[in-house]
Amino acid sequence: MIDNIKFDDKGLITAVVQDANTKEVLTVAYMNKESLEKTIASGETWFYSRSREELWHKGATSGNTQKVVSIKADCDKDALVVEVLPAGPACHTGTTSCFTEVIQENAKVGSVSIISQLADIIKKRELEMPEGAYTTYLFDKGIDKICKKVGEEATEVVIGAKNRDAEEVKWEAADLIYHLLVLLQEQKVSVFDVLNVLEKRHEEK
Structure with missing residues (x-):
């Protein structure tokens, strides 16, 4: 090579x-x-x-x-x-990336990087259990509450889809992804392991 x-x-x-x-x-x-x-x-x-x-x-x-x-x-x-x-920040300034200064941004778009950021925050919440945080509340209530919320949010996504309400689907899907990430953390399953399964399935097709 x-x-x-x-x-x-x-x-x-x-x-x-x-x-x-x-x-x-x-x-x-x-x-x-x-x-x-x-x-x-x-x-x-x-x-x-x-x-x-x-x-x-x-x-x-x-x-x-x-x-x-x-x-x-x-x-x-x-x-x-x-x-x-x-194993830590890439930049000597202490930031994750050296690319932090925005020169031009014509439109703000969502990025899959928020998944890893949110997973990190959820993991930190479980470790520190800050008072008043909703994620703390979920971990405090335990697996039954977390599973119930995942089920509820999945149902809300389905209802929004059946109603052909794209705005509702967008917001309810965001709630579903968040609660699913909480469930993964409770089960100690990395979201990246889930993504790896998707990649493997894609390669097999």
Whole structure:
């Protein structure tokens, strides 16, 4: 694979680092042949610093390592996408992604990344059980209450669909997804494991 990679005249290639679960772009860095080899061998990201002119292992000092899931080259083999499972923030500022500054946004659209964010919040709620939070109330009442809410919200989605009310379907589906995420957390089933099942089913078709 490495022999087919087209490094530039400085021996570098652009590496776009992406969260393997959420598909969010975390950062853009550079690799040379040695850092790419180290990344493949170690299973964690290594990059080449153009300013320091040296290799650097992501998370070596901060602990915010990135476990490599896959490395893909583009059609011209002069750029890489590195899918990772991050152990912490990707950016030195402490943010999940380096891409936080909005230059232009013509329209706000929903993103599947909210699923992972919501799952993280629900997990934190179960751990900390803050007083007054609705999620705390659900965990406090237990599995029967959570299952009841999932059933109720599923029924509301069906009613909205039967009424041909797209607005109602949209809001009730959001409620259903939230309560389903609560149920998954109560059962200690990762939403990403569920998504993996969907991917496997898609591959089999």
